[in-house]
Amino acid sequence: MSDEEVRSFLAEQRTLQCATIGPRGWPHLVPLWYVPEGLELLAWTYRKSQKARNLERDPRATVGIEAGEQYHELRGVMMECRVELEYDRDALEQFGLRLFSRYFGTLTDDVRQMVAAQAAKRVGLRFSPVRIASWDHRKLAAGTY
Secondary structure, three states, X not given: OOXXXXXXXXXXXXXXXXXXXXXXXXXXXXXXXXXXXXXXXXXXXXXXXXXXXXXXXXXXXXXXXXXXXXXXXXXXXXXXXXEEEEOOHHHHHHHHHHHHHHHHOOOOHHHHHHHHHHHOOEEEEEEEEEEEEEEEHHHHHOOOO
């Protein structure tokens, strides 16, 4: 995919798979909701989660996002990322509001209050890619590879 196709794909999709390195050296793979900012991705998680602890120890992650059911429809993006952790409560509240806005649309007062309460328990994650690989099998099916 071109850079523009990758950006468009990231904006269309809703869930990423995040792989970090666990304390025993094994990959730890979990799904996350995210907000795209160009080629960077924003997410949040509980501060006590395994992925947060893994990223505090080693701020590298591999992110995978995919779509398609049949082989000729498969497309996706894999990004090797440096991950910046955010602990500031006001910044975390903004992360949360952006996530909930993306996934649920209108932010009611109840949602805003819930996000504000959650911010105290969360850590923000900014995934900045250092290497990107992408594929789009629809181009193979059309003979445009």
